Amino acid sequence: MKKDLDKMIDKALKTEFEFSMSTDFALKVVRNMETIAAVSDRRFNWLIGSIFSLTFIVGLITMMILSEQKSLLMIKSYLSWIIIIPLTVVIIQYLDKKLVKQKLHA
Amino acid sequence: MTDRELVKKVIAGEKLASVALIQKHQRLVVHIVGRLIDHKEELEEVCQDIFIKVLDKLSTFNFDSKLSTWIATIAFRHSANHLKKLKRAVKVEDLENVNYQIGVDDKGYEKEDFASFIHSLIAQMPEHYSVILTLYHLDGFSYPEIVEVTGLPEGTVKNYLFRARKKLKEICVPLLGKEIHLD
Numbered sequence: 001m002k003k004d005l006d007k008m009i010d011k012a013l014k015t016e017f018e019f020s021m022s023t024d025f026a027l028k029v030v031r032n033m034e035t036i037a038a039v040s041d042r043r044f045n046w047l048i049g050s051i052f053s054l055t056f057i058v059g060l061i062t063m064m065i066l067s068e069q070k071s072l073l074m075i076k077s078y079l080s081w082i083i084i085i086p087l088t089v090v091i092i093q094y095l096d097k098k099l100v101k102q103k104l105h106a
Numbered sequence: 107m108t109d110r111e112l113v114k115k116v117i118a119g120e121k122l123a124s125v126a127l128i129q130k131h132q133r134l135v136v137h138i139v140g141r142l143i144d145h146k147e148e149l150e151e152v153c154q155d156i157f158i159k160v161l162d163k164l165s166t167f168n169f170d171s172k173l174s175t176w177i178a179t180i181a182f183r184h185s186a187n188h189l190k191k192l193k194r195a196v197k198v199e200d201l202e203n204v205n206y207q208i209g210v211d212d213k214g215y216e217k218e219d220f221a222s223f224i225h226s227l228i229a230q231m232p233e234h235y236s237v238i239l240t241l242y243h244l245d246g247f248s249y250p251e252i253v254e255v256t257g258l259p260e261g262t263v264k265n266y267l268f269r270a271r272k273k274l275k276e277i278c279v280p281l282l283g284k285e286i287h288l289d
Contacts, residue, residue: 005275005278005279005282006275008220008278009224009271009274009275009278010243011221012220012221012223012224012225013224013239013243013244014243014244015221015224015225016133016244017137017140017221017222017225017244018222018225019136019140019149020146021132021136021149021150021153022150025128025132025150025153025154026124026125026126026128026129026132026157027125028154029124029128029154029157029158029161030121030124030125030128030161032154032158033124033158033161033162036158
Protein backbone atom coordinates (compact mmCIF):
# COMPACT_ATOMS: atom_id res chain seq x y z
CA MET A 1 0.00 0.00 0.00
CA LYS A 2 2.85 2.38 0.88
CA LYS A 3 4.52 1.58 -2.48
CA ASP A 4 1.25 2.49 -4.16
CA LEU A 5 1.25 5.73 -2.22
CA ASP A 6 4.80 6.49 -3.41
CA LYS A 7 3.68 5.94 -6.99
CA MET A 8 0.57 8.08 -6.46
CA ILE A 9 2.65 10.92 -4.99
CA ASP A 10 5.17 10.64 -7.85
CA LYS A 11 2.36 10.78 -10.40
CA ALA A 12 0.70 13.70 -8.61
CA LEU A 13 3.97 15.64 -8.47
CA LYS A 14 4.30 15.26 -12.24
CA THR A 15 0.73 16.44 -12.84
CA GLU A 16 0.29 20.01 -14.04
CA PHE A 17 -1.36 22.24 -11.45
CA GLU A 18 -4.11 24.65 -12.39
CA PHE A 19 -3.33 28.22 -13.32
CA SER A 20 -5.19 30.78 -15.33
CA MET A 21 -3.36 32.93 -17.87
CA SER A 22 -4.85 34.82 -20.79
CA THR A 23 -4.64 32.92 -24.07
CA ASP A 24 -2.82 35.77 -25.82
CA PHE A 25 -0.30 36.18 -22.99
CA ALA A 26 2.79 35.92 -25.26
CA LEU A 27 1.42 38.49 -27.72
CA LYS A 28 0.55 40.84 -24.83
CA VAL A 29 4.14 40.65 -23.55
CA VAL A 30 5.59 41.38 -26.99
CA ARG A 31 3.18 44.33 -27.44
CA ASN A 32 4.13 45.70 -24.00
CA MET A 33 7.79 45.27 -24.88
CA GLU A 34 7.29 47.27 -28.09
CA THR A 35 5.49 50.05 -26.17
CA ILE A 36 8.32 50.23 -23.63
CA ALA A 37 10.92 50.34 -26.44
CA ALA A 38 8.99 53.10 -28.25
CA VAL A 39 8.75 55.20 -25.06
CA SER A 40 12.45 54.65 -24.39
CA ASP A 41 13.34 55.65 -27.99
CA ARG A 42 11.21 58.78 -27.70
CA ARG A 43 12.93 59.70 -24.42
CA PHE A 44 16.35 59.13 -25.99
CA ASN A 45 15.48 61.31 -28.98
CA TRP A 46 14.24 64.06 -26.67
CA LEU A 47 17.44 63.83 -24.66
CA ILE A 48 19.65 64.05 -27.75
CA GLY A 49 17.52 66.89 -29.13
CA SER A 50 17.78 68.80 -25.85
CA ILE A 51 21.57 68.33 -25.70
CA PHE A 52 21.95 69.58 -29.29
CA SER A 53 19.68 72.56 -28.70
CA LEU A 54 21.44 73.46 -25.46
CA THR A 55 24.87 73.16 -27.10
CA PHE A 56 23.67 75.31 -30.00
CA ILE A 57 22.28 78.02 -27.69
CA VAL A 58 25.37 78.03 -25.46
CA GLY A 59 27.59 78.19 -28.58
CA LEU A 60 25.56 81.07 -29.97
CA ILE A 61 25.75 83.03 -26.70
CA THR A 62 29.50 82.38 -26.43
CA MET A 63 30.05 83.56 -29.99
CA MET A 64 27.95 86.64 -29.30
CA ILE A 65 29.97 87.52 -26.20
CA LEU A 66 33.29 86.97 -27.98
CA SER A 67 32.31 88.86 -31.14
CA GLU A 68 33.12 92.52 -31.64
CA GLN A 69 29.51 93.47 -32.23
CA LYS A 70 28.30 91.90 -28.93
CA SER A 71 24.92 91.29 -30.54
CA LEU A 72 23.08 88.68 -32.57
CA LEU A 73 24.06 90.54 -35.74
CA MET A 74 27.30 88.53 -35.69
CA ILE A 75 25.18 85.57 -36.85
CA LYS A 76 25.36 86.99 -40.36
CA SER A 77 29.11 86.38 -40.59
CA TYR A 78 28.76 82.77 -39.31
CA LEU A 79 25.51 81.94 -41.13
CA SER A 80 27.08 79.39 -43.49
CA TRP A 81 28.69 77.48 -40.55
CA ILE A 82 25.45 77.54 -38.56
CA ILE A 83 23.77 75.76 -41.46
CA ILE A 84 26.64 73.44 -42.47
CA ILE A 85 27.42 71.98 -39.01
CA PRO A 86 23.88 70.86 -38.01
CA LEU A 87 23.24 69.63 -41.57
CA THR A 88 26.42 67.50 -41.45
CA VAL A 89 25.37 66.03 -38.08
CA VAL A 90 21.90 65.16 -39.42
CA ILE A 91 23.38 63.52 -42.57
CA ILE A 92 25.88 61.47 -40.52
CA GLN A 93 23.10 60.30 -38.18
CA TYR A 94 20.89 59.36 -41.14
CA LEU A 95 23.66 57.41 -42.88
CA ASP A 96 24.59 55.70 -39.60
CA LYS A 97 20.99 54.57 -39.13
CA LYS A 98 20.53 53.44 -42.75
CA LEU A 99 23.90 51.89 -43.54
CA VAL A 100 25.33 50.69 -40.21
CA LYS A 101 22.55 50.01 -37.66
CA GLN A 102 20.16 48.36 -40.13
CA LYS A 103 22.95 46.03 -41.34
CA LEU A 104 23.83 45.15 -37.74
CA HIS A 105 20.23 44.13 -37.04
CA ALA A 106 19.85 42.26 -40.33
CA MET B 107 13.91 25.07 -33.68
CA THR B 108 16.81 24.95 -31.20
CA ASP B 109 17.16 27.47 -28.37
CA ARG B 110 20.22 28.94 -30.10
CA GLU B 111 18.31 29.60 -33.32
CA LEU B 112 15.36 31.01 -31.37
CA VAL B 113 17.57 33.38 -29.34
CA LYS B 114 19.32 34.56 -32.53
CA LYS B 115 15.97 35.36 -34.15
CA VAL B 116 14.65 37.17 -31.06
CA ILE B 117 17.80 39.31 -30.88
CA ALA B 118 17.38 40.09 -34.59
CA GLY B 119 13.97 41.53 -33.70
CA GLU B 120 11.67 38.82 -35.08
CA LYS B 121 8.34 39.28 -33.32
CA LEU B 122 7.16 35.71 -33.99
CA ALA B 123 10.35 34.31 -32.47
CA SER B 124 9.70 36.33 -29.29
CA VAL B 125 6.17 34.93 -29.11
CA ALA B 126 7.52 31.39 -29.65
CA LEU B 127 10.15 31.84 -26.91
CA ILE B 128 7.51 33.04 -24.43
CA GLN B 129 5.11 30.23 -25.29
CA LYS B 130 7.89 27.66 -24.94
CA HIS B 131 8.85 28.79 -21.42
CA GLN B 132 5.52 30.14 -20.15
CA ARG B 133 4.68 27.00 -18.13
CA LEU B 134 8.07 26.99 -16.38
CA VAL B 135 7.74 30.65 -15.35
CA VAL B 136 4.17 30.16 -14.15
CA HIS B 137 5.29 27.15 -12.07
CA ILE B 138 7.90 29.24 -10.25
CA VAL B 139 5.84 32.41 -9.85
CA GLY B 140 2.75 30.39 -8.89
CA ARG B 141 4.68 28.70 -6.08
CA LEU B 142 6.01 32.01 -4.70
CA ILE B 143 3.04 34.34 -5.19
CA ASP B 144 -0.34 33.37 -3.77
CA HIS B 145 -2.32 36.22 -5.30
CA LYS B 146 -3.75 35.00 -8.61
CA GLU B 147 -4.29 38.56 -9.89
CA GLU B 148 -0.57 39.31 -9.48
CA LEU B 149 0.56 36.14 -11.25
CA GLU B 150 0.09 37.31 -14.85
CA GLU B 151 1.54 40.75 -14.15
CA VAL B 152 4.68 39.30 -12.55
CA CYS B 153 5.06 36.75 -15.38
CA GLN B 154 4.81 39.60 -17.90
CA ASP B 155 7.52 41.58 -16.10
CA ILE B 156 9.74 38.49 -16.07
CA PHE B 157 9.43 37.91 -19.81
CA ILE B 158 10.03 41.59 -20.54
CA LYS B 159 13.23 41.29 -18.50
CA VAL B 160 14.17 38.05 -20.31
CA LEU B 161 13.67 39.61 -23.77
CA ASP B 162 15.52 42.73 -22.71
CA LYS B 163 18.55 40.83 -21.39
CA LEU B 164 18.59 38.06 -23.97
CA SER B 165 21.55 39.55 -25.83
CA THR B 166 23.67 39.05 -22.67
CA PHE B 167 22.82 35.32 -22.49
CA ASN B 168 25.89 33.37 -23.64
CA PHE B 169 24.69 29.74 -23.34
CA ASP B 170 26.79 28.95 -20.27
CA SER B 171 23.69 27.12 -19.06
CA LYS B 172 20.44 25.96 -20.62
CA LEU B 173 18.08 28.75 -21.68
CA SER B 174 15.34 27.30 -19.42
CA THR B 175 17.68 27.43 -16.40
CA TRP B 176 18.59 31.06 -17.15
CA ILE B 177 14.91 32.02 -17.50
CA ALA B 178 14.00 30.12 -14.32
CA THR B 179 16.75 31.98 -12.42
CA ILE B 180 15.36 35.34 -13.57
CA ALA B 181 11.82 34.21 -12.65
CA PHE B 182 12.88 33.07 -9.17
CA ARG B 183 14.88 36.22 -8.38
CA HIS B 184 12.26 38.57 -9.81
CA SER B 185 9.46 36.90 -7.80
CA ALA B 186 11.55 37.02 -4.60
CA ASN B 187 12.29 40.73 -5.20
CA HIS B 188 8.62 41.37 -5.92
CA LEU B 189 7.72 39.82 -2.55
CA LYS B 190 10.46 41.83 -0.85
CA LYS B 191 9.09 45.07 -2.35
CA LEU B 192 5.65 44.26 -0.97
CA LYS B 193 7.26 43.32 2.36
CA ARG B 194 6.08 39.74 1.94
CA ALA B 195 9.51 38.08 2.01
CA VAL B 196 9.91 34.43 0.93
CA LYS B 197 8.76 32.16 3.77
CA VAL B 198 11.76 30.37 5.27
CA GLU B 199 9.98 28.74 8.21
CA ASP B 200 10.58 25.05 8.82
CA LEU B 201 8.55 22.42 7.00
CA GLU B 202 7.49 20.88 10.31
CA ASN B 203 6.06 24.14 11.72
CA VAL B 204 3.39 24.49 9.04
CA ASN B 205 -0.17 23.75 10.13
CA TYR B 206 -1.41 21.91 7.02
CA GLN B 207 -5.09 22.45 6.23
CA ILE B 208 -6.65 19.16 5.07
CA GLY B 209 -10.32 18.49 4.38
CA VAL B 210 -11.08 14.80 5.05
CA ASP B 211 -14.03 12.45 5.71
CA ASP B 212 -14.25 8.68 6.01
CA LYS B 213 -15.45 7.64 2.55
CA GLY B 214 -12.10 7.16 0.74
CA TYR B 215 -9.81 9.01 -1.72
CA GLU B 216 -11.16 10.13 -5.03
CA LYS B 217 -8.11 9.25 -7.10
CA GLU B 218 -8.67 11.92 -9.76
CA ASP B 219 -8.51 14.55 -7.00
CA PHE B 220 -5.33 13.20 -5.46
CA ALA B 221 -3.04 15.32 -7.65
CA SER B 222 -4.98 18.48 -6.69
CA PHE B 223 -4.76 17.44 -3.05
CA ILE B 224 -0.97 16.99 -3.28
CA HIS B 225 -0.64 20.37 -5.02
CA SER B 226 -2.74 22.02 -2.28
CA LEU B 227 -0.30 20.58 0.30
CA ILE B 228 2.73 21.79 -1.70
CA ALA B 229 1.16 25.26 -1.87
CA GLN B 230 1.13 25.35 1.95
CA MET B 231 4.83 24.41 2.26
CA PRO B 232 7.52 27.10 2.70
CA GLU B 233 8.33 28.52 -0.75
CA HIS B 234 11.82 27.03 -1.17
CA TYR B 235 10.40 23.52 -0.66
CA SER B 236 7.53 24.01 -3.08
CA VAL B 237 9.74 25.57 -5.78
CA ILE B 238 12.33 22.79 -5.50
CA LEU B 239 9.64 20.07 -5.65
CA THR B 240 8.07 21.70 -8.69
CA LEU B 241 11.33 22.29 -10.56
CA TYR B 242 12.52 18.74 -9.92
CA HIS B 243 9.34 16.77 -10.58
CA LEU B 244 7.27 18.93 -12.91
CA ASP B 245 9.97 20.68 -14.95
CA GLY B 246 12.58 17.92 -14.82
CA PHE B 247 15.42 20.13 -13.56
CA SER B 248 18.60 18.43 -12.31
CA TYR B 249 20.17 19.22 -8.89
CA PRO B 250 22.88 21.54 -10.37
CA GLU B 251 20.18 23.40 -12.31
CA ILE B 252 18.07 23.89 -9.16
CA VAL B 253 21.21 25.09 -7.36
CA GLU B 254 21.72 27.69 -10.10
CA VAL B 255 18.10 28.85 -9.93
CA THR B 256 17.67 29.05 -6.15
CA GLY B 257 21.24 29.83 -5.10
CA LEU B 258 21.01 27.14 -2.40
CA PRO B 259 23.82 24.58 -1.88
CA GLU B 260 23.29 21.19 -3.55
CA GLY B 261 23.13 19.42 -0.19
CA THR B 262 20.31 21.73 0.92
CA VAL B 263 18.42 21.14 -2.33
CA LYS B 264 18.64 17.36 -1.91
CA ASN B 265 17.67 17.64 1.76
CA TYR B 266 14.65 19.87 1.03
CA LEU B 267 13.49 17.54 -1.71
CA PHE B 268 13.79 14.48 0.52
CA ARG B 269 12.05 16.17 3.47
CA ALA B 270 9.24 17.59 1.35
CA ARG B 271 8.46 14.19 -0.18
CA LYS B 272 8.66 12.56 3.26
CA LYS B 273 6.25 15.19 4.62
CA LEU B 274 3.77 14.57 1.82
CA LYS B 275 3.91 10.86 2.56
CA GLU B 276 3.50 11.41 6.31
CA ILE B 277 0.36 13.48 5.70
CA CYS B 278 -1.07 11.00 3.19
CA VAL B 279 -0.51 7.71 5.10
CA PRO B 280 -3.15 8.34 7.83
CA LEU B 281 -5.55 9.60 5.16
CA LEU B 282 -5.43 6.46 2.99
CA GLY B 283 -9.00 5.26 2.50
CA LYS B 284 -10.51 8.65 3.38
CA GLU B 285 -11.99 11.26 1.10
CA ILE B 286 -10.23 14.58 0.69
CA HIS B 287 -12.34 17.69 0.19
CA LEU B 288 -10.47 20.45 -1.51
CA ASP B 289 -11.74 23.82 -0.23
